[in-house]
Amino acid sequence: MEWVVVISVIVMLALSLLRVHVIFAIIISAVVAGLMAGMNIQDTVTMLIDGMGEQAETALSYILLGVFATMISYTGITSILVRALIKVLTGKKTMLVLVIAGIASLSQNFVPVHIAFIPILIPPLLKLFDQMKLDRRAVATALTFGLKAPYIMIPVGFGLIFHQTLQKGMSSNGVDITIKESALSMLLPGIGMIIGLLIAVFITYRKPREPKKWLAFENVTSDVKEEVTFNYKHGLTLVAIFAALIVQIFTESLVIGALAGIILMVLLFAVPLREGDTFVQQGVSMMGSIAFVMLVSAGFGEVLKKTGAVDALVASSSDILAGHQAIIAFVLLVVGLVITLGIGSSFGTIPIIAALYVPICMAAGFSPMAIAVLIGTAGALGDAGSPASDSTLGPTSGLSADGKHHHIWDTCVPTFLHFNIPLFLFGWIASIIL
Structure with a gap:
């Protein structure tokens, strides 16, 4: 039974590397897991569908964030940002990538729109990337860094949700820890991600890369044609953005925060109510695919849990969990890597991992902060390199707007190499010294 998780995840990764769409790769992997556990296809698919409800709130929040992002784009405020980037950073490839990483970092804590900004900000820059012969894999690593590193280190916005989830997962299994201690425990793995980003930008993907030719998308344009100057609507848009941030922090709900932003955009007349249908259609188009992948990945995780495969994997691993804490x-961490690569969400896997890790770590004498870093790092491993993670799906959604960027080879493989490896190493070191 313990091999169900390993084999099903390998199947998913292999299919993804063979360029099978991630949705089909996840569904096939779930069926493989069910069959290996002795279930028939009908029961497996039923369990998959039932498990999709676990991420219903996340999927809805992405759709609403997509609508909110479309409204923000309608006002033209993003065009001002894009033009400023083009004006100041044309020819400065390294600086451009680092600025994109900085903007992405703001999306987790300061303005928690998560991945919703990517389909708005990145497509207009694609032509500039090609003109500069910028390796888009560097941009993918910069975006994933910004979507991940800030919230594992800073307990604000998405970071607050992450560390609350970690805190609750530990306390429900008998170990108490404060939010501050949880955040401090994840600083070293976060530093590992910073090192990985610098290696990607300054070493691995520094050389010029000829843009790909993809005739099927030749008519796709990424120009910013309109000259936009800052006006009162942009000020009202900023008010709505900050209001959404405040509401999200106080309610701890992305859905409520996004709704607050959408309602204010209409009430403040920053966008016309008559265009509501268009905003919804474009928002769903922007984020719908990612939301559905998250639903299917939740179903896959449910299949692995209900079959007992995850418990069996950890139980079999416990046979060799004797001796030195290292x-x-x-x-x-190896077990956590396998589990989270399959499920792809740190928020969704932390409660599962906590229930399994805490008893083992307590018996082995780990400190609360060491336990926190093991659980938090295991969750981060899934977000930073899984084909089913929003932290990889988001960058692809923007970089593949013209068909010249592949999700697996141009996003997942680079992010796995530059973030999962240092996350693993630095998380391992942190668990030993804390």
């Missing part, structure tokens, strides 16, 4: 931490 060995125990290493094995737990």
Whole structure:
């Protein structure tokens, strides 16, 4: 039974590397897991569908954020930002990538729109990337860094949700820890991600890369044609953005925060109510695919849980979890890597991992902060390199607008190499020294 998780995840990764769409790769992998566990296809698919409800709130929040982002784009405020980037950073490839990483970082804590900004900001820059012969894999790593590193280190916005989830997962299994301690425990893995970003930008993807030719998308334009100057509507848009941030922080709900932003955009007349249908259609078009992948990945996770495959994997691993804490931490991170690559969401997997890790770590004498870093790092491993993660799907949604960027080879493989490896190593070291 313990091999169900390993084999099903390998199937998903192999299919993804063979350029099978991630939705089909996840569904096929779930069926494989069910069949290996002795279930028939009908029961497996039923379990998959039932499990999709686990991410219903996340999927809805993405759709609403897509609508909110479309409204923001309608006002033209993003065009001002894009033009400023083009004016100041044309020819400065390294600086452009680092600025994109900085903007992405703001989307997790300061203006928590998560991935919704990417389909608005990145497509207008694609032509500039090609003119500069900028390697889009560097941009993908910059975006994933910004979508991940800030919230594992800073307990604000999405970071607050992450560390609250980690805190609750530990406390419900008998170990108490504060939000501050949880955030401090994840600083070293976060530093590992910073090092990975710098390696990607300054070493791995620094050389010029000829843009791909993709005739099917030759008519796609990424120009910013309109000259837009800052006006009162842009000020009202900023008010709506900050209001959405405040509401999201106080309610701890992305859905409520996004709704607040949407309602204010209409009430303040920043966007016309008559265009509501258009905003919804474009928002769904922008974020619908990612939302559905998250639903299917939740179903896959439910299949792995209900079949007992995850419990069996950890139970079999416990046979070798004896002796030095370094060995125990290493094995737990390997198991966590396999689990989270399959499920793809740190928020969704932390409660599962916590229930399994906490008893083992307590018996081995790990400190609360060491346990937190093991659980948090295992969750981060899934978000930073899984084909089913929004932290990889988001960058692809913007970079593939003209068909010249592949989700697996141009996003997932680079982010896995530059973030999962240092996350693993630095998380392992942190668990030993804390």
